[in-house]
Amino acid sequence: MGKGPLFKPRAWDETKPLLTVSGVERSFPVGGGQLHVLKGIDMALYPMQLVMLKGRSGSGKTTLLNMIGGLDQPNKGEIVFMGHAFHQSGDDQRTQIRRKEIGFIFQSFALMPLLSAWENVELALRMAEVPRSEWKRRTAHCLELVGLGKRMHHRPFELSGGEQQRVAIAKAIAHRPCLLLADEPTAELDSQMGAQVMAVFRDIIQTEQVTICMTTHDPTIMEVADHVFEMVDGKFING
Numbered sequence: 001m002g003k004g005p006l007f008k009p010r011a012w013d014e015t016k017p018l019l020t021v022s023g024v025e026r027s028f029p030v031g032g033g034q035l036h037v038l039k040g041i042d043m044a045l046y047p048m049q050l051v052m053l054k055g056r057s058g059s060g061k062t063t064l065l066n067m068i069g070g071l072d073q074p075n076k077g078e079i080v081f082m083g084h085a086f087h088q089s090g091d092d093q094r095t096q097i098r099r100k101e102i103g104f105i106f107q108s109f110a111l112m113p114l115l116s117a118w119e120n121v122e123l124a125l126r127m128a129e130v131p132r133s134e135w136k137r138r139t140a141h142c143l144e145l146v147g148l149g150k151r152m153h154h155r156p157f158e159l160s161g162g163e164q165q166r167v168a169i170a171k172a173i174a175h176r177p178c179l180l181l182a183d184e185p186t187a188e189l190d191s192q193m194g195a196q197v198m199a200v201f202r203d204i205i206q207t208e209q210v211t212i213c214m215t216t217h218d219p220t221i222m223e224v225a226d227h228v229f230e231m232v233d234g235k236f237i238n239g
């Protein structure tokens, strides 16, 4: 294993946003017309915040999350992430920034079924081109962080839904992103497992100094947010 600190602490200025969304609009061509999904979104994410997006099904939460993560671009408006203008940059440029600085978690856990928890996390490090010499230490650290120190060599089918989601979290933070985006991460879990996942989120915000932006429908989950944005008809009704 490597020597020295696992990583340098980040020098965040917590008063400066990590990401800003200004006047963002997004529509999709549907049946010869345009479906206006986002109609002028403004938001800011600050370092080490836990932010939630709520809104009825189809209100545009996933569409917004995709744009924040650089997977899609707005028709109008600006998205600036750590000084990078996502609304003006090309696919390759956004992909590079995303690989380095952003982690994704989905409702279904997106694990490789034949690989153990350990191998799943290692795969994420390989994909992010983290030097091989760091894999062992980082993998052990991430799995311990999500409370799976004793289940490192289990494969997904040998783990509960909550444990699988925690492997997915370990995988998403392995390359040490500063922004973690999660689309309904607790939707397939019972309330106890959902609460465990939220406790892990709270923990990694501190230990990894990461910002988390997630969507949810669950009012009890929203109680632990630093800020909740509510989307109605393509706009936020609170700021």
Ligand SMILES: Nc1ncnc2c1ncn2[C@@H]1O[C@H](COP(=O)(O)OP(=O)(O)OP(=O)(O)O)[C@@H](O)[C@H]1O
Residues within 6 Å of the ligand: 028, 029, 030, 035, 037, 055, 056, 057, 058, 059, 060, 061, 062, 063, 064
């Ligand atoms: N690529 C696309 N082409 C056409 N329509 C799309 C596209 N992506 C999303 N939409 C439409 O935009 C609307 C918003 O979808 P979105 O997935 O963002 O909603 P959501 O709030 O995340 O919903 P849910 O809570 O059900 O996940 C929906 O009506 C959807 O059908």
